[in-house]
Amino acid sequence: MNRDQIEGNWATxxxxxxxxxxxxxxxxxxxxxxxxxxxxxxxxxxxxxxxEDAERELDKFFASV
Numbered sequence: 001m002n003r004d005q006i007e008g009n010w011a012t013x014x015x016x017x018x019x020x021x022x023x024x025x026x027x028x029x030x031x032x033x034x035x036x037x038x039x040x041x042x043x044x045x046x047x048x049x050x051x052e053d054a055e056r057e058l059d060k061f062f063a064s065v
Contacts, residue, residue, distance in 0.1 A: 001062045003036060010034035016065055023047065 006013065010033055017039075018029050023046045032038040036058065043054035 001065065003034075006036075006062060007034040013065060017061065020061055021046070 001009075013034065014029050018024060018026065021029075021043065024042055028042055028046075032042060039058055040051065040054045043049050043057060044051060047054075049057065
């Protein structure tokens with residue numbers, strides 16, 4: 001899924017994203033609006049992931065939806 005598709009379908013995808021990353025609040029997920037850099041930052045902050053790990057995990061998530 002490319003960036004435009006993610007941002008365009010964020011209303012649908014945010015529920016799945018929130019299910020996968022339950023430590024994130026609804027407000028945090030909503031505020032990110034599918035923007036890659038914000039989502040990577042959230043994964044780093046909430047889950048203590050290195051940037052590279054967060055990027056890989058995010059890519060894997062979006063490839064699976």
